[in-house]
Amino acid sequence: MVKVVVAGGGWAGCAAALSAAKAGADVMLIERTDLLLGTGLVGGIFRNNGRYTAAEESIAMGGGDLFVVMDANSRHRGISFPGHNHASLYDVTTMEPLVKKVLQNYNIEIKTKVRVVDVIKYGKIIKSIVLDDDTVVHGDAFIDTTGSAGPMGNCLTYGNGCAMCILRCPAFGPRISLTAKAEVKEIMGRKADGSYGAMSGSCKLNKDSLSLEIREQLESTGVVVLPLPEAIQKTGTLDKKACSQYAVKEYAANLILLDTGHAKLMTSYFALDDLRTIPGLERARYEDPYAGGLGNSMRYLGIAPCNNFLKVEGVDNLFCAGEKSAVLVGHTEAIVTGLLAGHNAVRHCLDMQYLEIPSTLVIGDFIAYVHEKMATEEGLRLRYTFSGSVYFERMKSLELYSTNRSVIKERVGNERLTDIYNTCLV
Numbered sequence: 001m002v003k004v005v006v007a008g009g010g011w012a013g014c015a016a017a018l019s020a021a022k023a024g025a026d027v028m029l030i031e032r033t034d035l036l037l038g039t040g041l042v043g044g045i046f047r048n049n050g051r052y053t054a055a056e057e058s059i060a061m062g063g064g065d066l067f068v069v070m071d072a073n074s075r076h077r078g079i080s081f082p083g084h085n086h087a088s089l090y091d092v093t094t095m096e097p098l099v100k101k102v103l104q105n106y107n108i109e110i111k112t113k114v115r116v117v118d119v120i121k122y123g124k125i126i127k128s129i130v131l132d133d134d135t136v137v138h139g140d141a142f143i144d145t146t147g148s149a150g151p152m153g154n155c156l157t158y159g160n161g162c163a164m165c166i167l168r169c170p171a172f173g174p175r176i177s178l179t180a181k182a183e184v185k186e187i188m189g190r191k192a193d194g195s196y197g198a199m200s201g202s203c204k205l206n207k208d209s210l211s212l213e214i215r216e217q218l219e220s221t222g223v224v225v226l227p228l229p230e231a232i233q234k235t236g237t238l239d240k241k242a243c244s245q246y247a248v249k250e251y252a253a254n255l256i257l258l259d260t261g262h263a264k265l266m267t268s269y270f271a272l273d274d275l276r277t278i279p280g281l282e283r284a285r286y287e288d289p290y291a292g293g294l295g296n297s298m299r300y301l302g303i304a305p306c307n308n309f310l311k312v313e314g315v316d317n318l319f320c321a322g323e324k325s326a327v328l329v330g331h332t333e334a335i336v337t338g339l340l341a342g343h344n345a346v347r348h349c350l351d352m353q354y355l356e357i358p359s360t361l362v363i364g365d366f367i368a369y370v371h372e373k374m375a376t377e378e379g380l381r382l383r384y385t386f387s388g389s390v391y392f393e394r395m396k397s398l399e400l401y402s403t404n405r406s407v408i409k410e411r412v413g414n415e416r417l418t419d420i421y422n423t424c425l426v
């Protein structure tokens with residue numbers, strides 16, 4: 001039996017575990033906190049702009065399980081807000097147990113509240129990983145999906161300090177990178193001004209702390225846009241944001257709220273005193289990060305150098321996905337890379353040729369383009385997503401953007417990749 005071990009249970013790790021299990025491997029998924037989904041516990045937006053095409057490609061390729069469960073658990077579907085169309089908002093408060101169930105249905109062994117702290121390597125091969133309870137876990141292939149957010153030292157050095165976010169580093173211990181433990185030199189993403197990292201671009205407000213009128217509008221339409229008086233507009237913070245698809249003027253001139261279960265506030269941080277001067281927000285309180293009046297988590301501080309198969313350079317049996325694999329942003333982006341990494345980890349174990357998704361598909365073009373751009377100084381200062389900024393523009397110019405399911409299915413079929421992730425390889 002082929003054994004694949006996945007470190008990090010965010011969206012990328014969940015997708016990698018899923019595709020490895022579907023390809024026939026015996027899979028263990030290790031997550032340091034008591035919850036799966038990582039930063040996906042506070043996000044919620046998907047299917048917006050080009051993410052729709054990427055989700056449908058994954059479904060046609062047989063990797064749709066996570067999108068199906070996100071769709072089923074959406075509070076709003078097909079909504080628009082500045083710069084974004086046909087978005088869905090999954091309920092961040094109820095998503096995690098549903099995903100866990102999907103993974104358990106594929107017999108994936110999920111270990112929570114344990115951290116990968118070291119590797120045992122022979123030459124260029126990882127034989128085992130060591131957990132913080134001293135357990136040694138053997139595997140044939142490993143996948144690093146430990147993400148790029150935090151830990152506290154990075155938030156202090158490159159941001160405004162620990163803002164007490166969903167990653168809960170003081171309680172569960174800091175993020176530890178499997179790639180770094182395997183002695184591979186990691187890449188650091190940069191802000192537009194060249195300094196390291198990027199600050200997460202949204203916060204969650206407690207819905208009950210908003211006025212009844214705002215709450216009702218939010219729950220019925222999914223979106224509330226509140227124009228901001230000039231004196232409290234935050235134009236200066238836009239360049240620091242991780243999600244450059246929202247670093248446009250509408251997001252500085254307005255307070256944009258989305259209903260993801262909490263009220264998602266589309267700004268990195270916003271001083272509580274200023275927030276409470278806005279009619280309807282006089283009693284507003286942050287839900288995540290708790291210190292959202294001061295700052296937010298820092299990301300992109302530790303990316304694995306890897307190729308388009310998502311194999312980490314310098315280690316024969318280490319793969320990566322999600323924010324670990326590129327300066328990419330998003331649940332969809334984490335899932336599509338996770339699916340590929342999990343599948344290729346199994347191919348590695350069986351000595352099969354790796355799968356590279358062709359650039360005629362948006363997922364293949366995205367992975368190749370981001371890796372190409374990341375080789376340049378300028379490229380490391382950008383973030384990449386199907387939902388906006390440079391990559392969405394590219395998708396449109398290459399005519400890869402589509403919301404037509406039949407067209408997307410046909411493209412996948414033309415590449416003979418229909419149901420590739422549903423194929424048992426073992």
Ligand SMILES: Cc1cc2nc3c(=O)[nH]c(=O)nc-3n(C[C@H](O)[C@H](O)[C@H](O)COP(=O)(O)OP(=O)(O)OC[C@H]3O[C@@H](n4cnc5c(N)ncnc54)[C@H](O)[C@@H]3O)c2cc1C
Pocket residue numbers: 007008009010011012013030031032033036037038039040042043044045046114115116117145146147148149167174175176177178200201202203297321322323324328329330331332334
């Ligand atoms: C506040 C916020 C809002 C966002 N909103 C959206 C949104 O609405 N839509 C969207 O598409 N994207 C959103 N994003 C971005 C998106 O969440 C991420 O890009 C994506 O989910 C990253 O997934 P990942 O699996 O690569 O990493 P992560 O989500 O960071 O997951 C990594 C996981 O690895 C675990 N881990 C780390 N080290 C170890 C270790 N040594 N051992 C075991 N486990 C370990 C961590 O605990 C974590 O669970 C948001 C991000 C943030 C921070």
